[in-house]
Amino acid sequence: MKSIKYIFITLAILASGCTDDWLELEPVGQKLEINFYQTEEDIYQGLIAAYSMLQPKYFSGWSSYYFLANFPSDDSEVVGGGPGDRPEYHAIGEFTMLPTNSAVLQLWRRNYYGIYRANVVIENADPSASQASKQYIAEAKFLRAYYYFQLVQFFGDVPLITGNLTQDEYDQPRKPVKQVFSQIISDLESAIPNMELSYPQTYRATKGAAQSLLGKIYLYMASPYYYQNYNFNLSQAEYYQLAADQFETVILSAQYDLEPVYDNIWRYEYEHGVESIFEIEYANIERGGDWGNGRVNGGNIDVQMSGPRSITSDTLLAGWGFDMVTQDLIAAYNAQGDTERRDGTAYGEAFLASIGAGTPEQNPGYTGYFCKKRATWKHITWNSNAEWNYETNERVIRYADVLLMMSEAILGGAAGNADYYFNLVRERAGLDPIAGVTMDDIKTERRLELAMEGFRYFDLVRWGDAATVLGPKGFVAGKHEVFPIPQEEIVNSNNALTQNPNY
Amino acid sequence: MSDSAQAATSGYRSPGVRMLSYFGRVNYNYQDKYMATAILRADASSKLIKENRWKYFPSASLGWNVTNEDFFDVYPISYLKLRFGWGQNGNIGSLSPFEYASVIQAGAVDSYYTDQGTLVGAAPVATSNPNLVWETVQQTNFGIDARFFNDALSLTTDLYWKKTIDLITTMSIPEYIGNVKPAANEGDVMNRGIEMELRYKGKAFGINYDIAAVAAYNHNEVTKLDGKLIGANLGTTGWITEAQQGQPIWYFYGYEALGIFDSFDEINAYVNEDGDLIQSSAIPGDVKFKDINGDGVIDENDKNMIGNPHPDWTLGLNVNLDYRGFDLKIFLQSSLGQDVYFGAYRTDLNNNNKPTFLYDNAWTPEDHSGEFPRYTVTDNNGNYSHNSLFVFDGSFVRLQNLELGYSFSAPLLDKLHISKLRLYVSGQNLFVITKYPGADPEVGNSNGGDFKSSVGVDRGLYPRARVVSFGVNLSI
Structure with missing residues (x-):
């Protein structure tokens, strides 16, 4: 007979x-x-978070929105410590960037993080609540437009996300540039009426900033490369006119003027000066910049990146030797006798010798010229962790750019006097005015005026000149007008995203 | 129940994590011959959303002690027990609180640093995942415990199938969603294998022996996964590990290297169907990559599994001997069949910090026998993109510990009023037998909490030290 010796039951609660x-x-x-x-304060904090994504140039990996736009141009040579120093950056400058390039992924991320934060504000703020709320929404829409414009410039067609996604919406296809531009235009158009011409808080996006950006979008749509490839609705002349309308409003607002001395435009002391329309802020603040802080940094690391290697001076600190000014750009200044803008854009060994800084370390690709617009002035950084605390703001939109875009729009068919706006810029540089300005004059003038500010590569692409000008540098037509879509994104979207041609 | 409060760095205090569990167990034992246990537990955690919070985890085990059967009397078997077990357990240890909900943070990464001061912003910390559920580990095993010769020799063997269901890892979603990726349940992983331990304790010729040998074989496979999981990043050219159904988890991902181009003739001969060069940027000394999909170009679609970081066998040998006051301890350890990806080269430093083997065994114009690409700072071919040249067999045998000691005998010590005096010399990590050319084949698997996706990737961490120590143990 079966006997159960014991049964032990535990029930523990x-x-x-x-x-x-x-x-x-x-x-x-x-x-x-x-x-x-x-509350209004909550919305404000959400907006600040959307602004904060303007700053990262190191975002879990080196990824300066400025370098990525400037390295592919004929104004810049990557250099640094040599070809192996930041290979992801060298690949951008040499047109060998792969879909796995870490800087490209981080740039993409930075812009979508910014869009997400702008979306949060736009979705959650109550526009009827107060005038302040209306302004916050307007600024969030400006920022969303800025981030999407970055994405279009770098990648062409991109996923268009304007609100919170649920998990079954995560696999997003790329939307045509035309559709992304429509979104940008509608954001800016609805933002403009709710923005002020100026704010005591200089970081804020103003009516002039939004109008300038909107004009720039229209100018891009009118530009040969965009117009031929992206199938817009209106005629080229109509887009030129739309662009000119915006620029004219900015000009007539009487908020802006040219900085009398070109060399001062990028000086710390002249930030948010009379020529400034929109800047990305960088600040030297205690605890702001330090190694390992990643995207927390408040300083402009590109300044450190751009300084000459291994120099010693009381006024200029040593940097890491990146983003050197090409001799081709120096020659372009010299051809015009344009010494003022040349010396406001670049400095060379003669200047270093004059301040007793010694000779910089020379690595392959060394050109002899460094970017003055991001000069490593000792007085604009912190005395410890100087690398991470340069205060130089990025000038994203300035008045000279608007004047030249106005002139370009008029040449394209809009009403107005192209020579007038063009020569305002030219005469500020101490050069003789030109009568009967041509498109070639505009192209040269934009290069010389805006060199090392991150516009040149995008200008060459939209004009359809990139293959001619950048071919010797490795540019391949039909491929390098845009960067590769990050491979990780294609995989993680379950192939909803497609790769750009020939990558 | 646990209610632990954790203080975090940025002025934010975690509310802690709460867990609630109910636990029931039934034990049955019939004359120490037949044993059975059944357990049912219900667990809930505040880390999960209300709807997914509770889960039941049953388990059961059966045992048959054969030696207690009257009919069983077989020399030299002194003990024999057969075991079977099946059970499930929940695991959410890697989750942070509130991954299921969107939480607002006003932190450094949300602030705008302006000339007019730091403006404090606020934004959701991360994308939330309300669909998170318990990760369940389900294990089935058959075991035998046997002892022989009056328990001098013992053998323990287990066959196991350990299945991780709804593995918790970083959610594989695109960055365009716009925030930090949350954790998610991404698939099932099976580990199956056998573990054996053989141990002999005894005495002969005045020597006391205690020798134990362990051997374990494991096979790892992702048994369920939609699409791909991207794992750990390496350098500036993308991820090095990934997961896919039917493959071991976090296998190495990269190009397959076919060797080194010796001449332009070889480069010019490597053409696609249209006669175009497949690697037009290459020069002699560069790596030749395999065109896996045969489309005539080398691109992302030619990357493939190039290595498995998981060992097939892990072995250990523990020897303890003592003879007339002398004692000797030996601990040998071995791991066989795993690959290591050598990722410790730094391309951002031209003249420094590269291991000598890459240089000594590099292709040169004079000597074409080198298996690694030419030594250069201008590399238009992507020689250092993730590829099979840097996958090495990480198998090793390591003398983990060797210790020899001598204890003085009691009569001598009594005179000195000392109760114990032992002198010893010990060595740790005295040798490693391996073909791996890097500093240490055991490369660690830490990747900043990235769910171990960096397993087997050599990031140049400090290798294990070799330690030799002399010592005295003295007790009064």
């Missing part, structure tokens, strides 16, 4: 007197999103 409510925790010192974005 490890928590006594508890219910499910006990498991329902609220974060401490943080808020759940469903409880946030209730």
Whole structure:
């Protein structure tokens, strides 16, 4: 007969007197999103977070939005410590960038993180609440437009996300440039009426900034490469006119003028000066910039990157030797006798010798000229962690750019006097005015005026000149007008994204 | 129940994590011959959304102690037990609180640093994933415990199938969603294998022996996964590990190298169907990559699995001997069949910090026998893109520990009023037998909390030290 020796039963209730409510925790010192974005202050904080994504040039990896736009141009040579120093940057400058290039992925990320944060503000703010709320929404739309314009310039067709996505919406296809531009235009058009001409808080996007950006979008749409490839609705002349209308409003607003001395435009002391329309802020603040902080940094690391290697001076600190000015650009200045803008854009060994800084380290590709617009002035950084704390703001839109774009739009068919706007810029540089300005004059003038500010490569692409000018540098027509879509994104979208041609 | 409060760095205090569990167990034992246990537990955690919070985890085990059967009397078997077990357990240890909900943070990464001061912003910390559920580990095993010769020799063997269901890892979603990726349940992983331990304890010729040998074989495979999971990043050219159904998890991903181009003739002969060069940027001394998909160009679609970071066998040998006051301990360890990806070269430093083997064994114009690409700072061919040239067999045998000691005998010590005196010399990591050319074949798998996706990637961490120590143990 079967006998059960013992059966032992344990029933342990490890928590006594508890219910499910006990498991329902609220974060401490943080808020759940469903409880946030209730007050005007919440919306303001959300907007600041959208602004903060303008700053990262190191975002889990080196990825300067400025370098990525400037390295492919004929104004810049990557250099640094040599070809192996930041290979992801060298690949950009040599047109050997692969879909796995880490800088390209981080640039893409930075812009979509910015868009996400702008979307959060636009979705959650109540436009009827207050004038301040209306302004915050307008600024968020400006930022969304800026980030999307970056994406179009770098990648062409991109996913268009304007709100919170649920998990079944994560696989997004790329949307045609035409559709992305429509979104940008509608954002800017709805933002402009709710923006002021100026704010005491100089970082804020103004009406003039939004109008300038909108004009620039129209100018891009009118430009040969964009117009031929992206199938827009209106005629080229109509887009030129739309662009000119915006630029004219900016000009007539009487908010802006040219900085009398070209060399001052990029000086720290002249930030948010009379010529400034929109800047990305960088600041030297305690605890702001340090190694390992990643995207927390408030300083402009490209300044450190651009300084001459291994120099010593009381006024100019040593940097890492990147983004050197090409001799081709120096020659372009010399051909015009344009010494003022040459010396405001670049400095060379003669200048270094004059301040007793010694000779910089020379690595393959060394040109002898460094970027003055991001000069490593000692007085504009912090005395410790100087690398990470340069205060130089990036001038994203300035008045001279608007004047030249106005002139270009008029040459394209818009009403107005192209020579007038063109020569304002030219005469500021101490050069003789030109009568009967041609498109070639505009192209030269834009290069000389805006060199090392991140416009040249995009200008060459939109004019359809990139293959001719950049061919010797490795540019392949039909491929390098845009960067590769990050491979990781294609995989993680379950192939909803497609790669750009020939990558 | 645990209610632990953690202080975090940025002025934010975690509310802690709460767990609630109910646990029931039934034990049955019939005359120490037949044993059975059944357990049912229900676990809930505040880390999961209310709807997914609770889960039941059952388990059961059966045992048959054969030696307690009256009919069983077989020399030299002194003990024999057969075991079977099946059970599930939940795991959400790697989750942070509130990954299921969107939480707002006003932190350094949300602030705008302006000339007019730091403006504090606020944004959702990360994308939320309300669909998170428990990761379940389900294990089935058959085991035998046997002892022979009056328990002098023992053998333990287990066959196991360990399945991780709804593996928790970083969600494989695109960056265009616009925020930090949350954790997600991304698939199932099976580990199956056998573990054996053989141990002999005894005494002969005045020597006391205790010798144990362990051997374990494991096979790892992702058994369920939609699409691909991208794993750890390496350098500036993308990810080095990934996961896909039917493959070991976090296998190495890259190009297959066919060797080194010796001449322009070889480069010019490597053409596609249209007669175009497949690697037009290459020069002699560069790596020749395989065109896996045969489309005539080398691109992302030619990357493939190039290595498996998981060992087939892990072995260990533990020897303890003592003889007339002398004692000797030996611990040998071995791991066989795993690959290591050598990722410790730095292309951002031209003249420094590259291991000598890459240089000594590099292709040169004079000597074409080198298996690594030419030594250069101008590389238009992508010689250092992730490829099979840098996958090495990481198998090794390591003398983990060797210790020899002598204890003085009691009569001598009594005179000195000392209760114990032992002198010893010990060496750790005295030798490693391996074909791996890097500093240490055991490369660690840490990747900043990235769910171990960096396993087997040599990032140049400090290798294990070789330690030799002399010591005295003295007790009064």
